[in-house]
Amino acid sequence: MRRVANVGGKIIVSPDTSPNVIQATKDANLASYPGVSTPTDCFTALRNGADGLKFFPSSILGISGFRAISVVLPADVRTYAVGGAGPENFKDWLLAGITGFGLGSALYQAGFNPAEVANRAKDIVEAYDSAASR
DSSP, X not given: XXXXXXXXXXXXXXXXXXXXXXXXXXXXXXXXXXXXXXXXXXXXXXXXXXXXXXXXXXXXXXXXXXXXXXXXXOTTOEEEEESSOOTTTHHHHHHHTOOEEEOSTTTOOTTOOHHHHHHHHHHHHHHHHHHHTO
């Protein structure tokens, strides 16, 4: 965590709700976004100091699963869909109450050249802006 902080990083996105990882993240003055997929995960993360929640894999949880879980969460919790969210469903996720998104393969896959990544990034930003403005 300290290395991330030392090079100017601001957040740690972790795969699970390990209290040790969340605490080390907070000790390094970084924001903690652990991976969750159940209400138990969510409350474990929040009780241990998480700043927000990474719902993963969002493709499996689905928008209806997120809606069901989000009704029991505190209203001010920042939530991010990762692993299945993208331009084709930004609007639906936003309407369900998601705060934002983490993107991987929608933006980059092995073998993509810089121009292709730049074009994908531009298209993703345009899709998000369009979905968020409705």
